[in-house]
Amino acid sequence: MKSMSQLKVAGSLAAMFLSSSATSVLIGILVYFRKQLPFLEVYKPAGTFSGIWLYSYLAWIVLWVLSFAALRNRKEAGSLRTWMILLILSVAAGISLAEASLKWYTLFQ
């Protein structure tokens, strides 16, 4: 019985982890800087949310295709533990960046 650190993942699965991790950080960055990035207002009625959604998901697809093309033939591309840690930390970083841009002080007004 293997542990997560002993289990090596195939390149195709690593591509999914890699593109998803990078996209999670990208979402956080776009949300954090949304007020300085007017190009994010793709659809005016939805404000910058429209561009954050569109560009981050487009980046996700492109990153997945590129990383899949690069890694698909690799039978072993890192351990499951490494990819899990990368994904969880990336999602946590993305959420932290998004939350850091909110007006938390309104809770104490």
Added chain:
Amino acid sequence: MTPLEMIMLLHGFLATLVLMAAALIAGVLLFVKDLSEKDVKIMKLVSLGTVFLVFLLDMTGAYGYIPYRLPAPSAKADIVATAPWAHEVFFESMEYVSLFGPIVAAVIAYIVWHYGAGIVKDSAIKRALLVLLALATLLGLVLVGAGVIPTRIASVR
């Protein structure tokens, strides 16, 4: 009931369905020792269906977001006037953090499709899936709470 109210009702219903689907997958991982070919097919469909549901959940939320953020009279104007924190912290958290939902759901579905019956046989894969499901469910519950608070003050109209 207006079409907008029906879509927002569907939005809440989809959130419940997604949490139920996550519980179903976690239940299989925790209590099932072996999966037949038919079971694997069902698990693959459930996991892929969950990705679709999470995406649809975001889509219905975005549909309600447009009338929500209109100038007064609108739900956002009412909330900002009475309890600005409900919009600035809770609504905005729901709006942006929900974008991570389809990503985590897609990773879970990919693992299920990739390993098939191995998800219940291999303890490392099972543990990885359970960790992701637990974190996604926790995040989902927090987001449901973050959505309920502003909705209780002024629902989208």
